[in-house]
Amino acid sequence: MNLSVKILIFMVLGAIVGVLFLQFGDYQCAKSLAEGECQALQENSWAYTYFVEGLFNIGGSLFINALKMLMVPLVLVSLVCGVYSLADPSKLGRLSLKSIGLYLLTTAIALTLALTLASIFQPGVGMPVGEANFDASDKPPLSDVIINIVPTNPFEAMVSANMLQIIVFAILVGLAITLSGEQGKRIGNWFEDANKVVMELVNIIMRFAPYGVFFLIAKTFSTFPFSDLVGSLGSYFILVIVGLLLHALLTYSVLITLFTRLNPIKFFKAMWPAMLTAFGTSSSNATLPVTMRCAEANLGVHKNTFSFTLPLGATINMDGTAIMQGIATLFIAQAYSVDLSMAQLLTVVLTATLASIGTAGVPSVGLILLAGVLTQVNLPVEAIGMILGIDRLLDMTRTAVNITGDAAVTTIVAKSEDEIDIETFNDTNNRSNFDD
Template sequence: MSGKQNGLETVVHSRTPLMESDNPRNSDRDLIMTTGADKSGRTGDKIVKVLKSNLLIILMIIAVILGLGLGIGLRDIWSPYETRKIFYLRFPGDLLMNMLKMLILPLIVSSLITAMGSLDTNASGRMGLRTVVYYMTTTFAAVILGIILVVTIQPGNKGEKNITKAGAPKEAEPLDALFDLIRNCFPDNLIESTFQKQETTVGKRTVIIKGSSTSNVNQTLATLASNITSNLTAPNATDDGTSIVVETMKVTKASGMNILGIVVFSLFLGGVLSKMGADGAPLVKFFECLHVATMKLVTLVIWYSPVGIVFLIASKLVEMEDLGTMFEQLAYYMVTVLSGLFIHALIVLPVIYAIFTRKNPFTFMAGMIKAILTAWGTASSSATLPLTMRCLEENNGVDPRVTMFVTPIGATINMDGTALYEAVASIFIAQYIGRDLGVGEVIVVSLTATAAAIGAAGVPQAGLVTMTIVLTAVGLPIDEITLILSVDWFLDRFRTAVNVLGDAFGAGIVEHLSRNDISKPLEFDPEVPKEQRNGFHPPETDRQDKLDTRM
């Protein structure tokens, strides 16, 4: 019995290998099943990895679609005049705008001071020159593109001639606006500039000239008019003398952050710290730490942005009175502006980037999708600044010192989309009212649109304020701005996205051109902290100076 059992065991064990491995069919089948399982597993892992890495982009795209759907759906239920409901609907979006704006001040100050303090004076000077030249060139190119399109398409001579006007314009003198721009570069109170900016206001007052005849008063008026630009009324003779109304001009404080003044101060402070070397290193280190901490706060805010974008878009759609009529009346104008923006964003800027860097511009653009969607949803390039910097550093690998230097300046002065929009809008208004602009006036439009765009703050619909400068420069009535106010909120989102994209391409180009001016620590040096390996480090001094500074 035992022998049989042993024999049976021998047979069984001798057949087992044959059944599992020596049979060609079973072997092939097992191989196919294993290979298929491995492939499906790897495919599943890849899909999960792609979804995780692009989750925020997917959420933002869904947020834009939901916002459009929610806004259009609520228009059938709510009236545009139910302001309380719209106010409550916008509340989550207001929270997003507040959080983003809250981070603007610490981000601009810390990034500019750290960038200037970590570069030597010559390197920062060359980088600054490249930055300004790039921004001025692309802004002027956008203006020229807009002028070519509006002159070719002639939107003011097509479509509806009875456009419904909306809103009211704000008067602005070109020379006053220029002086305000320069004045705000040097604020009289740095703390006050965080919430107020300087602005020229014009008033009127009555002056009584006693003991003068009408002829003498007229001579006085002529003398005044030859020396200053004033809107003086005709003299009115009274028993006490002759009364005239003259303008009064004074500088007042207007609400809103003076970003330009803060940028100028931060640049100069960072440059001085760089010159101080080891003595300025502790303060540079402080602002470097502040920048890293602010960027971590940005990460938290970014994950809330899809929620805020939904309600920002929805509330804006609900409060519009007649979407159909608005788009129908200004269809040609909108097509002209959008065509220019898309050509500038998808052709002009990528070609410039490719020429200078010899890299794929569309791969670079793909890394900026989060910032572009946020810019479209918030319509504010300043509010999008934190996300712009994060996308440049993490997705496109731009050196943080370049990002910290270029993007705050870009968010302040680089307004490609706004410049194109102002050029198209001013010539559209001239065409609509039947005014033919000569070559000289078109040149004036191009120059003033470029200058006005630089002075436009990075907040929603700031271009409307600066556009009065362009209209005044060529003698067009500023009241006609109301022709395009009804669609400005819609076009503002697209031009803001173009502004942010222009800032991003500028950072990439400046980094490539400044690669020889930027010295990075060795990645494998164990003594170099992780954040310094990403480009953060104070000006180089000898080892003994560094040790003495830390003590």
Template sequence: MKKLALHWKIIIGLVLGIIWALLSSQLGWSEFTVNWIAPFGTIFINLLKLIAVPLVLFSIISGVANIGDPASLGRMGGKTLGAYLLTTILAVGLGLTLVNIIKPGALVDEQSRIDNRISYEIWADAEGYEIKDGINYLKDPAFLERAQKISDLSKSELQDATVSEKMETADKTKDAGPLQPLVDLVPQNFFKALTDNGLMLQIIFFALFFGVCLLFIPNEKSAPVTKLVDSIMEVFLKMVDLVMQAAPFFVFALLAGVVSKMAGDDIGKVWEIFKGLSWYSLTVFAGLMLMIFVIYPLILKLFVKQIPYKGFFKSMSPAQTLAFSTSSSAATLPVTMECVEENLGVDKKVTSFVLPIGATVNMDGTCLYQAVAVVFLAQLHMIDLTLGQQLTIVLTATLASIGSAAVPSAGLVMLIIVLGSVGLNPAWIAIIFPVDRILDMFRTVVNVTGDATVSSIIAKGEGMLHYKEPKSASETFDMDS
């Protein structure tokens, strides 16, 4: 096992975790798994988040301060945001294309879709939304009794605590003024921003501001501060090394807990949950896999010819497998930075600046999933979204992704805002809750892969890419070495 590369150990941990969860469900041990094994998975994510926030802070300060030239900083910042925006639009466009071709919502039996349609019309009437396609089942006497039953069901569903909580969060975002995102960017209390998971953009703002100011003071005064920041960053990277040595065992606990909570003591629940949402899940999965294995490699081939297809995935596999298991690009950030620096040969000046920003603003996987989810839910309720409404989804999903927290299932809150932008019921997120956690794992892999792709492109443009293809598997980044 000692000679086995880290990413293979993590994959073994993933598989064993799922097998254990299904076995414990069959034997009635799910409560034991949730109470005595799953907490170690939570500890793992907490440890990575503990490291991630200060690492973002000090790595951005270090990256900006070591650039040396304020003009270079502005140029790199513009290229970074432009590249992330481009990949986000590609992801949303791909998602909309797939969901309109496959039509996963239309593959559900028609009787269920009629019931869903009646439920939608009841909601739209109560909320004052206009039904634009001219179809109205509520006016048909044949559906009156069914409509009454569906109305009662909808009211009970809306009382779901988890949905209500996410709707309340989305309402606060929706009701804010047009410049509220700009106001939220600037912290009034930096230490509060450090302790609040949702304020990563404020930490990035402070780090950029601090780093830029270091560029404008005499070198003899800034050098000690820069040296201290670099040293602190190295300490946090060593913390990552130590935590990752136990990653396969932590990942086993994490996956065992996630699947056990879904299944309980009835293994059939997992099958029923996934069977009902299979076409939706397959559509999202297809889009995410195309992003990882086709779109990003094509972009790399276009801009960075020296990184081969296999070499890229070999270099990034530890970060990708960790992203899959944690569902958090922020928690994966320390490993992503190390993979990009050590394996892809991207200069630390680039990774320290581009990757922490990417972990916050680059949510390609989340945007693709939002596009598919909104159209799927519309199809499920027999609603045909116009081209204009689908373009609204593109714009809203892109802007919503910028402020989306890099933590598990944060995309669900943003999805509520996207649903509202095209006049659909935000409570419908409850429909896709059961499969969201699994798909979230794949979405995070897309986000991390996109971050690595963009950082490689920026490094190439700045003349800071020094990729060397490893001669053997042992030269690929392995935390255990």
């Protein structure tokens, strides 16, 4: 059975099992005499203890850890090989300019789409504000972001998984190997062999992907009651989902058709395993091994292109997050009856687009970035507390959009550099099942 089908089946099964476990907890709550005992009864039940916090939590965490285990060696080795394989070092400069330019463009389009939707449908009008608290971490200043791009200790960067620093270090090592003559060729061959071993490790881990996704989805749906969480936030929730789907299906399709003349439907079929994995893991970095495998085996993109553009995109490209930020900003403004001027709306676009690079490596990046945007337009940061409850559910979808954007930009850049196998891209009957 195709890997995508397996993941989809186990994802649906996980959702069903999670809902059943949640209903089991709700049944106990309904039987309790005091409403305050509901949470205690659910958390102390044998089902919650042994399955939700036991089996589901352990199984999902093991899969996430396995993917994260691959992240640093995969990015380092593949990027060194990619730079080393470039016959012309000036080509690296072209790849950088094209990739960063397209990533910033798609993020700006995502924010503009989000603000347009929120302005038309006004999901925050009439929303009761109530008490909402949120403790936002500080966003690093731009000067620190620029300084910290170059690692003082590359091994520390690998230990802390600082992807921007790892990318810079790998590019420099690849250039050094290229310029080192015969000695460089020997080291380059070692990295080529290491890359093959790492990719085989990806194949091994991906055979467990359906089960890992099952555990992750089951835990999510057994912990978050969908109907209760959405409630009065239903209009915001639905609008964010609509914005994400429009951006993924419309924006990326137009860009791929316009710049490459390739069939966008075949693109989405090629990236389907990565999109499903991203939905289950809610992490662009954790999904990176799958994204790279799909780019090579299904899209036909050459290694010296995707080994640079995909790690960079997983680090700085956040189209799905940008859509959430745009809609959330206007949602909060409407809830507080604040009219934002055109200048403030432009500030939202510029702040969120440019700051995405600086906050990419910070946990809960979307909420931290949103806090910075709200501050720029004088809206209360604590209002983020209103949307925290359903953010976990939205995070799954926007992560899938994020990695799809990474792959779309990679496809466009590869086509412009003549670094894509068109036959592989068009061959929808020969998609990688991670078994070869």
